[in-house]
Amino acid sequence: MKTLVILAHPNMEVSRVNQRWKEELEQHSSGITIHEIYKAYPDWNIDVSREQKLLEAYDHIILQFPLYWYSYPPLLKKWFDDVFAYGWAYGSAGNKLHGKKLGLAMSIGDKKENYKRDGSVSFTVDEVVTPFKASINHVGAVALPYFAVFGASFQATDEEINQSGKEYISYICKYQHVAGNLSV
């Protein structure tokens, strides 16, 4: 089974984590396709039909991005708005994402210990990604557990980022072969 990675980073030239993860994906040979939406659509004019055809061709889809304001970078939000359309993704005839496995791979600027009820963020990452899980439920797909590296703004060392790249590949391989009806 193949994996599609939708990579959404507005500024890859200054990225440490997402750039490293991209290099790791490129080195890995087992059926991973990377689609960089900020590169594909510098004018933000998303080709909806192209994106839908791409999604239809994969059962395992990862959205990779840096966490911005506890959410997606804006072009990825627009991508959802445009591509997950009525009659295609939802509605009585909208079944194209049914059963597909979707996961999130996020670089998170803040430290892990702050993402808890009594931490400075006051919410867990699982709570932060609730809109994603609700969206996935709405289109009949399966939300995989998320993958993340914390401290991505300052704390993470080059060694930790390199290590996270290896763990990212393991995360992808783990769910590439799991049947679509798993519940998490």
Ligand SMILES: Cc1cc2nc3c(=O)[nH]c(=O)nc-3n(C[C@H](O)[C@H](O)[C@H](O)COP(=O)(O)O)c2cc1C
């Ligand atoms: C506009 C903006 C908003 C951000 N919002 C958050 C946030 O809500 N929570 C957080 O932990 N880090 C936040 N960060 C830090 C980014 O998550 C961090 O810079 C990024 O994950 C680093 O990945 P990169 O090396 O691939 O650029 C934000 C950064 C920017 C530029």
